[in-house]
Amino acid sequence: MSTPLPSADRTDRWWEELPAGRNRLRGRAHLHTDAPALNLDGTWEFRYGTRADGSDLGESAEIAVPGLWQLQGYGAPQYTNVIYPIPRDVPHVPDENPTGHYSRTLTVPEEWTEQLAGGARILLRFQGVDSAAKVWIDGTEIGVTAGSRLTQEFDVTEALTAEAPHGEHRLDVRVVQWSVNTYVEDQDMWWASGIFRSVDLLLRPVGGIHDLVTDADFDPATGEGALRVTALDADGAELAATVEVPDLGHSAATGARALSVGEVRPWSAEDPHLYDATVRTATETVTLRLGFRRVEVDGEIFRVNGERIVFRGVNRHEADPVVGRTQHLQNQDLDVALMKQHNLNAVRTSHYPPHQRFLDVCDEAGLYVICEGDFETHGFHADSTWGEDGTGAAEGPAQNPLFEESLVERSERFVLRDRHHASIVMWSIGNEAASGPVAEAMVARVRETDPTRPVIYEQDYAAEYVDVFSLMYSSIDESTQIGERSLSPEYQDKLTRMLRGFALDVPEGHFADPPALHKPFLWIEYAHAMGNGAGSLEEYMALTEKYPALHGGFIWEWIDHGLETTDAEGNRIYGYGGDFGERLHDGNFVADGLVLPDRTPSPALLDAKHHYSPVGLEVSPGTARIVNRYAFSDLSHLRAEVSVDAQASWQELELPTIAPGESVEVALPAHEGATTTVRLLTREAQGPVPAGHTIVAADHVDPARLRAALTPSAAAAAAPEQGEDGSWSLGPARFDDLGRLVGLGDLAVEGAGVDLYRAPVDNERARTRAPLEARWKRIGLDHARRRLVEISAEGSALLVRSRLGLDGSALGADVTERWSGDAEGVDVEVTVTPSAFWPEDLPLPRIGWTFALPSAPDEVEYEGFGPHESYPDTGGGTTFARWSSSLAEFQVPYVFPQENGNRAGVVRAALRGAAGAALALEAPDGLGLAVRPWSTAELDARAHDGALRPDGRTWVTLSAALQGVGSAACGPEPLPQYVLSAREESFRFRLAPTAG
Ligand code: GAL
Numbered sequence: 004m005s006t007p008l009p010s011a012d013r014t015d016r017w018w019e020e021l022p023a024g025r026n027r028l029r030g031r032a033h034l035h036t037d038a039p040a041l042n043l044d045g046t047w048e049f050r051y052g053t054r055a056d057g058s059d060l061g062e063s064a065e066i067a068v069p070g071l072w073q074l075q076g077y078g079a080p081q082y083t084n085v086i087y088p089i090p091r092d093v094p095h096v097p098d099e100n101p102t103g104h105y106s107r108t109l110t111v112p113e114e115w116t117e118q119l120a121g122g123a124r125i126l127l128r129f130q131g132v133d134s135a136a137k138v139w140i141d142g143t144e145i146g147v148t149a150g151s152r153l154t155q156e157f158d159v160t161e162a163l164t165a166e167a168p169h170g171e172h173r174l175d176v177r178v179v180q181w182s183v184n185t186y187v188e189d190q191d192m193w194w195a196s197g198i199f200r201s202v203d204l205l206l207r208p209v210g211g212i213h214d215l216v217t218d219a220d221f222d223p224a225t226g227e228g229a230l231r232v233t234a235l236d237a238d239g240a241e242l243a244a245t246v247e248v249p250d251l252g253h254s255a256a257t258g259a260r261a262l263s264v265g266e267v268r269p270w271s272a273e274d275p276h277l278y279d280a281t282v283r284t285a286t287e288t289v290t291l292r293l294g295f296r297r298v299e300v301d302g303e304i305f306r307v308n309g310e311r312i313v314f315r316g317v318n319r320h321e322a323d324p325v326v327g328r329t330q331h332l333q334n335q336d337l338d339v340a341l342m343k344q345h346n347l348n349a350v351r352t353s354h355y356p357p358h359q360r361f362l363d364v365c366d367e368a369g370l371y372v373i374c375e376g377d378f379e380t381h382g383f384h385a386d387s388t389w390g391e392d393g394t395g396a397a398e399g400p401a402q403n404p405l406f407e408e409s410l411v412e413r414s415e416r417f418v419l420r421d422r423h424h425a426s427i428v429m430w431s432i433g434n435e436a437a438s439g440p441v442a443e444a445m446v447a448r449v450r451e452t453d454p455t456r457p458v459i460y461e462q463d464y465a466a467e468y469v470d471v472f473s474l475m476y477s478s479i480d481e482s483t484q485i486g487e488r489s490l491s492p493e494y495q496d497k498l499t500r501m502l503r504g505f506a507l508d509v510p511e512g513h514f515a516d517p518p519a520l521h522k523p524f525l526w527i528e529y530a531h532a533m534g535n536g537a538g539s540l541e542e543y544m545a546l547t548e549k550y551p552a553l554h555g556g557f558i559w560e561w562i563d564h565g566l567e568t569t570d571a572e573g574n575r576i577y578g579y580g581g582d583f584g585e586r587l588h589d590g591n592f593v594a595d596g597l598v599l600p601d602r603t604p605s606p607a608l609l610d611a612k613h614h615y616s617p618v619g620l621e622v623s624p625g626t627a628r629i630v631n632r633y634a635f636s637d638l639s640h641l642r643a644e645v646s647v648d649a650q651a652s653w654q655e656l657e658l659p660t661i662a663p664g665e666s667v668e669v670a671l672p673a674h675e676g677a678t679t680t681v682r683l684l685t686r687e688a689q690g691p692v693p694a695g696h697t698i699v700a701a702d703h704v705d706p707a708r709l710r711a712a713l714t715p716s717a718a719a720a721a722a723p724e725q726g727e728d729g730s731w732s733l734g735p736a737r738f739d740d741l742g743r744l745v746g747l748g749d750l751a752v753e754g755a756g757v758d759l760y761r762a763p764v765d766n767e768r769a770r771t772r773a774p775l776e777a778r779w780k781r782i783g784l785d786h787a788r789r790r791l792v793e794i795s796a797e798g799s800a801l802l803v804r805s806r807l808g809l810d811g812s813a814l815g816a817d818v819t820e821r822w823s824g825d826a827e828g829v830d831v832e833v834t835v836t837p838s839a840f841w842p843e844d845l846p847l848p849r850i851g852w853t854f855a856l857p858s859a860p861d862e863v864e865y866e867g868f869g870p871h872e873s874y875p876d877t878g879g880g881t882t883f884a885r886w887s888s889s890l891a892e893f894q895v896p897y898v899f900p901q902e903n904g905n906r907a908g909v910v911r912a913a914l915r916g917a918a919g920a921a922l923a924l925e926a927p928d929g930l931g932l933a934v935r936p937w938s939t940a941e942l943d944a945r946a947h948d949g950a951l952r953p954d955g956r957t958w959v960t961l962s963a964a965l966q967g968v969g970s971a972a973c974g975p976e977p978l979p980q981y982v983l984s985a986r987e988e989s990f991r992f993r994l995a996p997t998a999g
Contacts, residue, residue: 008050008104009139009175011058017147018055018135018182019094022408024149028126028156029239030416031214032423033359034289039206041112043174044068047198048106051077055100055179068202069131069329071195072103073583078180080327080566082580084191084589087382089181093398094405096181103197105176111163115206119164124207124237127159127174130359131200133328135182139175149409151188152355152377153416159204187400187410190354190379190434192320192328192564192593199329200358208286212244213237215282217423218455220261221269221295223309228267228295232257232282248280248293257282269308270294270425272348273617273636275369275690277425292366294425300457300470303488303552305523307371307428310634310663313547314371314525314555315615316349317342317597321357322564324577324600335360337602338561339368340691345597345604345612346698351527351557354379354434356417365426368690372426373459373527373557376417378410378433378445384505397506401462402439414445418452429471431459431527437505438462461527464502466519475528475559476974479542486550488520526556529974532607533595534765534897536968538876538977540614548632558611559973564593565600565898576949577898591765594898595972606871606878606895606903613879616699618683619666623703625673627681629658630666637662641683641698647674649866650884656681677708678883702882709910710927716995718825723801731794733801734824735996742794742803742820744854747829748996750922754938755854757807757818757835758960759847760784761902762943765972772971778845783810785943792817799823814838816985828923828995833963834987841985848902850988851931851962853939856922860914860957863888863934867909873931876967876981878907890957893934896948902939905931905962913997914957924959926992931962963990 017025049066052059066075073080078101081088089097111125119125127138133151137144140162148155163172180196207213214235221228234244234257244257253264268276277292299306306312319338321328335358342350350370352361355377365372383399400406414432421427430453432445442460446468449458457470466472477485484490490498495514502509530537537558547553565577577600580588594600597608618638619630627645631638643656654672661667671679682700685692721734729740737746744755763776779785792804801822808815816837823830835850868878869886872895886906895903908929914922924932935942936953939960945951967981976982 007142008060008106009057009142009177011056013056013058015056017137018100018179019096020147021094021183021405022412023135023183024147024155024409026146026157027149028158030154030419033154033420034212034215034423035291036212037288038208038211039112039115041109041204043107043109043202043204050104052102052104053099055102057102057104057177060102060104066103066105068105068198069200070197071133071199071327071329072197073195074325074327074329074566077101077103079583079585080193080195081583081585082193082588082593084592085189085381085385086587087185087189088194088587089185091382091395093186093403094183096183096185101180101196103178105178105198107174108171109174109204110171111169111204113169116169118206118208122209124158124160125163126156126205126207128154128156128203128205129198129200130154130202132176132178132198133196134180134184134188136176136178136198141173149184150377150413150416151184153413154420187378187380187406187413187436189382191381192322193566195327199327207237210242210284211287212242212282212284212289214419215289215291215423217291217293218261219293219295219425221267221297221308223297226266228264228269229261230264230293231259231261233259234282234284242284244282244284246280246282248278250278267295270296271307271635272369272371273633275367277366291423294366296425298428298456300523303521303523305457305471305554308635311551312371312554312634313632314349314557315347316351316371316555316557317347317561318351318353318528318557318559319357319561320353320564322562322600324565324567327566330358332360334602335364339364339370341598341602341604341608342370343368343691344696345608346615346617347611348615348617349373349555349557351375351431353560356421362421362424362426366424370426371428372424373429373431374417374421374424374427375431376414376433376445378413379435380437381435384437396437396504399437399439401437401442402506403441407441407444410441411444411448414449415452418449422453427456429457429459434461436462438464438502438507439505443468459527462505464498464519465513465517466522467517470522472519472522472524473527475526476531476970477526477529478975479539479546479978482526482543482546482553485520485524486546486553488552490514490520523554524552525554528559529556530558531595531766531970531973532558532560532597532605533592533972534899534901535874535895535903536607536764536766536877537970537974538874538968538981539970540610541879542978544614558597560596562596562598562602563600563898564596567600570947570950572950574947574949576947579898591899592972595765599896600898605897609871610877610879613699618699620681620683620699620701622671622679622681622701624679624705625671627669627671628666629661629669631661631663633663635663638683640686640689642686643669643681643683645671646680647672647676647678649676649678650680650882675708677705677712679703680882680884700880700882704883704908706928709929713910713925713927716825716827718827720799721824721826722799723796723822725796731801733822734826734829736822736824736829736994738801738803741791742805747922747994750996751857753855753857753956756789756852757816757833758851758853758939759787759807759816759835759849760939761849761960761962761965762900762939763848764901764968765899766969767971773969773976775846775848779848782812782814784848785940786810787815814841828993830991830993832989832991834989836987837985843984845985846966846983847985848966848983849962850964850983851960852992853958853960855938855956855958856914857956860890860934862915863890863893863912864915865906865909865912865932867929867932868907872904873907874905874965874968876969876977881907883908890934890936898948900942900945900948900951902942904933904935905965906933907931914959921997923995923997924992926961926990928990930990930992931965933960933962934958935960961992963988
């Protein structure tokens with residue numbers, strides 16, 4: 004390169020300046036235009052050092068732009084949720100500051116010459132640089148960025164054209180990991196740095212459309228649209244341009260007045276109709292995709308196009324297991340497709356404006372978007388919340404005038420970039436940044452910048468200055484109180500304490516009748532989908548049908564942010580906090596999504612699909628109740644089918660016309676079978692949702708008929724026989740002298756017996772609201788010890804009584820097993836009676852039976868609820884049928900190993916394996932079934948899915964009862980009805996060895 008590296012200037016501490024940034028142009032819309040652009044992505048030169056002044060930069064190497072340098076071999080990613088990874092020393096950062104110096108050459112295209120000569124400008128645009136950068140061209144400072152996820156533009160015309168316009172220029176971008184921006188970008192995600200979104204050089208024609216304000220309104224009363232398009236020049240002055248919408252026959256001059264365009268097909272998430280439009284001046288044409296729609300807050304109701312909307316949403320971070328926040332373009336499309344296929348209708352871009360493409364796809368496919376600014380300062384006020392120093396919030400940016408100018412500019416910048424998107428129905432200034440005058444000023448600036456959309460910000464707990472009230476992780480009880488518009492004294496106290504946690508003066512009685520209770524409410528975050536769970540989506544969604552003010556919410560969160568790496572033993576794993584040598588980290592709290600790191604849907608997404616279904620479906624004998632939960636559509640785009648033989652065959656079911664909000668009862672064919680299943684499918688493809696796609700399925704199962712359908716063994720009863728060594732046999736079953744089942748025909752059986760344990764799920768581990776794991780392990784539930792009490796023959800039965808005891812404690816359970824059998828199999832009835840003095844607040848993980856077979860089956864067939872896992876408070880979307888699954892498919896590879904894979908209500912199963920392990924199981928009353936290539940102990944011991952080791956056996960766990968999974972990693976514990984209190988439980992099943 005022609006010019007040398009900009010020299011180190013020790014006096015210029017640009018990365019600590021407030022207001023942050025230098026020389027940046029005011030924010031503006033990111034438009035699709037025919038104005039020339041030169042994309043600068045690709046391989047850049049890179050030097051890495053530890054000092055922001057560039058005084059210790061290393062050798063030159065190559066790096067990919069866009070990209071994060073910690074994922075390209077420099078430094079390491081670090082995960083913290085709340086706490087700042089650097090001292091809180093505003094606006095300063097430590098001397099040791101990982102620094103990446105990016106350089107490349109560029110040449111202004113020859114074709115731009117003429118326009119440049121006529122006065123065109125050249126802008127250099129960065130769409131995302133974490134966390135701050137200083138930019139030079141040919142050694143001359145151009146400016147400094149501010150806002151990692153915000154587009155920044157610099158006018159570089161002089162720098163590129165003053166001398167040798169078409170010669171080679173040198174572009175230098177020095178990026179620092181820590182800067183004053185760090186303090187306002189404390190989101191719960193990986194700390195990672197670099198130029199992680201695209202860089203472009205833009206030619207801005209004279210008379211070009213620098214910015215656009217569009218308002219495509221729909222009047223639900225008349226069905227007509229009105230369009231206002233204002234074109235602005237670089238100085239913010241109005242520009243004469245023509246707007247054309249060919250499909251509406253509309254062609255008019257732009258201007259501040261809205262013009263009627265006649266009848267339109269409105270945009271909604273249900274029918275995301277977009278009109279292609281162009282805005283043209285003599286020198287530039289911008290193409291837009293317009294969605295006509297009206298968003299209103301009408302008292303306590305949030306309306307789109309006049310109708311109340313329920314948000315069936317999710318929070319989405321930008322994550323990828325290989326490139327992290329650097330977004331593959333296809334991930335934008337894939338995420339939206341998966342969301343639409345799973346009945347989601349809304350997304351919050353937590354906690355920063357997303358990649359441009361994402362919003363384009365949301366417009367096209369139809370998702371209601373809460374677009375959020377890049378602002379979080381959790382590490383300030385978390386201290387006071389946890390009682391550590393109490394001063395944090397007062398110094399925090401939401402109350403600190405030092406930050407005001409930068410933060411107000413931040414909130415304006417992201418709104419300016421995205422306000423032409425139909426999908427955005429609300430703005431949020433950010434997340435967990437406390438409350439105070441600066442936050443209020445940010446909200447005010449958002450409103451000024453775009454008066455057409457409501458503003459939301461969760462931390463305004465009383466909704467004093469926002470339009471929509473929201474909270475995170477509210478319990479069912481709290482949500483009910485909000486729905487009832489009346490808060491109990493205890494809940495008022497809690498909210499008062501939360502607001503006081505921001506070091507604000509909050510008078511008593513502040514929450515007696517706050518503005519919040521006169522506005523629409525939504526769960527900005529709820530249902531923490533970490534690992535197995537979250538539970539109780541059903542109960543949450545039911546509240547939205549009961550209380551008009553409750554508008555649904557956004558599950559936390561979309562994707563596990565695990566990063567592909569290798570552990571010390573060489574296993575390929577998804578790494579989380581602590582896997583990259585971080586001193587300070589928050590472990591696997593970063594893996595809490597509805598999809599696994601590689602975007603495989605986790606069972607939680609299937610559960611959400613069911614409870615988010617736009618069509619409610621309840622099947623009872625002879626009839627199905629169908630509720631149309633759409634705001635706008637009838638159900639003519641869906642067809643229905645019914646199966647009366649556990650989904651072996653389907654027949655068409657006629658549906659009447661069902662208007663939005665209506666429900667009907669549809670008669671179902673009478674039959675003698677045990678199951679009736681109904682499903683609704685799409686007739687035709689709509690966007691990413693294919694034709695024939697199941698929207699919802701539900702069934703009715705008659706347990707008595709199910710039992711009757713199990714053919715009892717015709718073989719004559721066998722009698723127990725005792726061997727000389729004290730062992731017993733009964734039909735094909737063999738028991739040792741302690742009464743433990745050790746064989747079935749040719750099969751050796753290991754580790755058989757009653758089991759009260761399952762591997763804890765993330766919601767039960769340390770640092771949750773219900774750290775049950777520690778309590779379970781403290782009393783050794785994972786190592787219960789058995790003692791034989793009595794073994795005896797009682798007629799044709801073998802009676803085995805035993806006691807399960809827990810180390811150091813008198814707690815335990817009495818177990819009775821009554822075995823009977825015939826030549827083909829054995830039946831057992833088990834009764835488990837936990838100690839009467841079992842602590843009331845200590846649920847049991849499980850009550851069931853476990854055993855291992857000598858080799859792994861390739862296939863598991865079962866008749867029960869599937870195809871995905873179910874726990875007492877999850878499993879939405881499972882239906883009763885004969886399912887078949889490979890052993891691998893039976894497991895859910897949660898990033899952190901934990902209980903998984905339970906199939907509920909299994910009445911029959913067959914385990915068939917190449918190595919001759921073959922077993923038939925029958926459970927006439929239905930039992931939970933999990934089949935694994937490893938033991939519960941292994942599942943419990945490993946910290947990464949990739950480290951789990953099969954032990955050559957097949958572990959079968961049968962569950963008569965299970966503790967619900969809840970949401971306690973960040974939300975409520977399981978509801979009382981899903982808590983497995985220590986109670987007596989009886990269950991029965993039959994095991995029969997079969998020919999392999
Ligand atoms: C919320 C926060 C999210 C995330 C979540 C826990 O408090 O807003 O960013 O940290 O908790 O996973």
